[in-house]
Amino acid sequence: MKRVVVTGLGTVNPLGNDVTTFWNNIKAGKNAGQKITRFDASKFRSQVACQVQEFDPSGVLDRNEIKRTDLFTQYALVSAVQAMEDSNLDLTAIDPFDIGVIWGVGQGGMQTFESEVENYVNGDYTPRFNPFFIPKLLVNMAAGMISMKYGLQGINYTPVSACATGNTAIMDAFNYIRLGKAKVFVTGGSEAGITSASFGGFSAMKAMSTRNDDPQTASRPFDKERDGFVMGEGGAALILEEYEHAKARGAKIYAELVGAAMTADAYHMTSPHPEGLGAAKAMQLAIEEAGLTPKDVDYLNLHATSTPVGDIAELNAVQKVFGADSNLHVSSTKSMTGHLLGAAAAIEAIIAIKSINDNVVPATTNVTELDENIPADIRVVTNQSLEKEVKVAMSNAFGFGGHNATVVFKKYEG
Structure with a gap:
């Protein structure tokens, strides 16, 4: 089995739109909980979430690409671009079929689905759906778009295992490299589930916190008074690389993935x-x-x-x-x-x-x-x-x- 190392990182999440900001806020104990601003949650039992702040995908996507992608794909692309830049990979020096993308997504384009169905129901029931409706909501589209961004022609797909999905994607990429079926993978996961239907569904299950008067302390694992989770959103990317390949190009290595x-x-x-x-x-x-x-x-x-x-x-x-x-x-x-x-x-x-x-x-x-x-x-x-x-x-x-x-x-x- 070949060794696998981590040579690039990237993220967009409620505590930072890059790895350095994110990690500094984690070490400092910052909390991202707030009252929901994405939609009117006043009628829900739960009204708090951890939302991504000041997100601007225009540095990665042009205007048409933004219109044609759901937010979860935009989170994926920005995270992946950061990780690729961090890895300093020279794509001209590697066979594009040796680089793959395994990207985890739990729900897919929930906002796209909701808005298109709402427009249909609230209109005259004439089927005027956006021609990008299906591509925008498909869970595998983030993986596809990352591959298109860089011309990566290796193994490409999206595993789904609910909230275990991110680790499932990382594990699959790890195993393919160990087996010699790829030299590099862009892997990780993204989600944009803070929508009225997604949030409402979890709220109806009574799975989320109702500490609406104090959003920053609503997520409190292990505390005696905890009452449910607080939904977040965002994405994160890791560049996994076969060790000898990384060593040969003098790559910066963050850690080794060993199990x-x-x-x-x-x-x-x-x-x-x-x-x-x-x-x-x-x-x-x-x-x-x-x-x-x-x-x-x-x-x-x-x-x-x-x-x-x-x-x-x-x-x-x-x-x-x-x-x-x-x-x-x-x-x-x-x-x-x-x-x-x-x-x-x-x-x-x-x-x-x-x-x-x-x-x-x-x-x-x-x-x-x-x-x-x-x-x-x-x-x-x-x-x-x-x-x-x-x-x-x-x-x-x-x-x-x-x-x-x-x-x-x-x-x-x-």
């Missing part, structure tokens, strides 16, 4: 297994594939979304894998960014990588009192980031349908 695994709970449509059996197995398999032991892992970025059931189920899984005798610290950065759905794992992969680069474990913010059901031997970093040597960092992502996905990054040592 990844997926399992299924086979339990419930929307709830995790209460004992975290599937999640525990995914973590165990990813660690084993990396050639490591649980004692080698320094930091785990948890999926924990701030739901009463999900947070504890995940920590039960962590306890099964790591026990009391470990070097592990854990946190949930969704307390700051909100939950980016299909893009969540992509931005959290960047956080795991940057924690290795800077030897910093970011905090779970907004914790006033820890839930008494949290296992006592799990060290949750709360409210202030922790300076600590991080040689190995993991990131969990779980999705409706019982999907579990874990990735493991290691400090690059040549």
Whole structure:
């Protein structure tokens, strides 16, 4: 199996429209929660979200391209352009069939779908749909547009595993490179789900926080008073590269991707297994594939979304894998960014990588009192980031349908 390294990063998300701003805000414990401005949410139970601010895709797309793409594709393209520039890849020196795009999206063009259907229903029912209606809403269009932007002719598709999607995409790209089927992948995920129908659906499930009077503290994983997640949006891109290829061109290497695994709970449509059996197995398999032991892992970025059931189920899984005798610290950065759905794992992969680069474990913010059901031997970093040597960092992502996905990054040592 070939080695795989990370040579480029890019992001657009509620805490920053580039990696440096994003990471500095994560370390500082900034929170992106606010009252929704994208649409009138006054009639919904939940009225808060983490929205991308001051986003301008015109530096990447021309006016016609913007009209022909949904917001989730625009987030993908801007993130991918940042990552490609960061990687300093010379595309003239590599066969375009050796570079692929595996890009995760959970919902696709929700705003496009809503606006087109609304226009149809509110009109005279004459079928005057936009000719770009279907291309704009398709979940695979982000991957397609990234490939067209750069002429990348290798493996190209979009996996969907709900909120585990970002890690699923990263894992697939990792495996294709290891098998020698590509030298480079643009991978990650994007989502633009802050729309009236998408938001309303989650609100109707009573899955989201109703702390509408205090949006910045609404996302509070592990806190005794947590009452649901806060929706976020955005995208993040990683350039994964075969190690020898990266080394030969003198690439900057952020970290090595050493393990990844997926399992299924086979339990419930929307709830995790209460004992975290599937999640525990995914973590165990990813660690084993990396050639490591649980004692080698320094930091785990948890999926924990701030739901009463999900947070504890995940920590039960962590306890099964790591026990009391470990070097592990854990946190949930969704307390700051909100939950980016299909893009969540992509931005959290960047956080795991940057924690290795800077030897910093970011905090779970907004914790006033820890839930008494949290296992006592799990060290949750709360409210202030922790300076600590991080040689190995993991990131969990779980999705409706019982999907579990874990990735493991290691400090690059040549």
